[in-house]
Amino acid sequence: MIEVKNLHKQYPNHVAVHDVSFSVAEGEIFGIIGPNGAGKTTTVECVEGLRVPDGGTVSVLGLDPRRDAKEVRQSLGVQLQESSLPDNLKVWEALDLYCSFYRKPANPDRLLEDWGLTEKRNSPFGKLSGGQKQRLFIALALVGNPRIAILDELTTGLDPQARRDTWDLIEGIRDSGVTVVLVTHFMEEAERLCDRVAVIAKGRVVALDTPAGLIAQVESTQRLRFRGEVDERILKDLPEVSEVHRTGDQVVVSGTGELLQVVSLVLARHRIGVRDLRLERASLDDVFTHLTEGRTS
Ligand code: ADP
Numbered sequence: 001m002i003e004v005k006n007l008h009k010q011y012p013n014h015v016a017v018h019d020v021s022f023s024v025a026e027g028e029i030f031g032i033i034g035p036n037g038a039g040k041t042t043t044v045e046c047v048e049g050l051r052v053p054d055g056g057t058v059s060v061l062g063l064d065p066r067r068d069a070k071e072v073r074q075s076l077g078v079q080l081q082e083s084s085l086p087d088n089l090k091v092w093e094a095l096d097l098y099c100s101f102y103r104k105p106a107n108p109d110r111l112l113e114d115w116g117l118t119e120k121r122n123s124p125f126g127k128l129s130g131g132q133k134q135r136l137f138i139a140l141a142l143v144g145n146p147r148i149a150i151l152d153e154l155t156t157g158l159d160p161q162a163r164r165d166t167w168d169l170i171e172g173i174r175d176s177g178v179t180v181v182l183v184t185h186f187m188e189e190a191e192r193l194c195d196r197v198a199v200i201a202k203g204r205v206v207a208l209d210t211p212a213g214l215i216a217q218v219e220s221t222q223r224l225r226f227r228g229e230v231d232e233r234i235l236k237d238l239p240e241v242s243e244v245h246r247t248g249d250q251v252v253v254s255g256t257g258e259l260l261q262v263v264s265l266v267l268a269r270h271r272i273g274v275r276d277l278r279l280e281r282a283s284l285d286d287v288f289t290h291l292t293e294g295r296t297s
Helices: 039-048 069-075 091-097 107-115 130-141 160-175 185-194 211-219 234-235 257-271 284-292
Strands: 001-012 014-025 029-033 055-060 076-079 146-151 179-184 196-201 206-210 220-229 240-248 250-255 275-281
Touching: 001 039, 014 039, 014 055, 014 130, 014 196, 014 206, 014 257, 029 039, 029 160, 039 055, 039 146, 039 179, 039 211, 076 130, 091 107, 091 130, 107 130, 130 146, 130 160, 146 275, 160 179, 179 185, 185 211, 196 211, 196 284, 206 284, 220 257, 234 240, 240 257, 250 257, 250 284, 257 275
Parallel strands: 029 179, 029 196, 076 146, 146 179
Antiparallel strands: 001 014, 001 055, 196 206, 220 250, 220 275, 240 250
């Protein structure tokens, strides 16, 4: 559905996208995650044909988003980051306007019903709640019956309940056969919704995997935390140990495998008594931090 190869995009004083490649398969929810300024929006704007790449290629349904802009726009539903509408534009008027952009628009009443906005059809945009506005933007992205929907930071600014409700709606879009590209900086959102995720940092793809694959990377890293006096070298020599950090009498040992057993054994062999020993599994946020560390712009 989408093929991005070696994408490069430079702004006057800044390279926003260095070398990004990925492809999106039909029917999947593909996540693009990364810290602020990583180049996510620039990347999807190149896919949408809103920006001209300085290098690399982008193909959407086998078409060039710039050269074949008209065709591509008929198949692509886009919800832009920080979308807005005039406050006094009524919900039905917004749908009517968007319908006029497409050759074969969806039935607006059906969209209002699907997205729980029937009762709000005469409300001005400015009077809608945050969640209602987001639902309207999703509905507007789907007005053209797209084959692909690109949703950029859709749930930013929503409260947790509205965010969860939006997740159900995004699954609904996928279930109706639309391929979804979801730009987000919420790891939890990516984990819950995405079939595959590209992690972007400083304009590069630093990981591309299923959420389970990313979690597996996290789970292989463990942290052992304790208090005590210990010579770090006896721990650093162990093949299971990747790092030892000491602050005062607080020691944190990172590593893999049977970390707890091997460290306990070495401490016992050296007759080193420790307190408050506990094993911590790294979280998804940790892997995100690990992958993107030092890479925020
Ligand atoms: P993200 O969506 O991951 O937050 P962006 O693609 O919006 O990242 O931005 C990537 C980098 O490019 C940032 O450093 C941003 O400041 C810069 N940038 C974005 N848009 C422009 C622009 N129109 N002109 C100059 N720099 C820009």
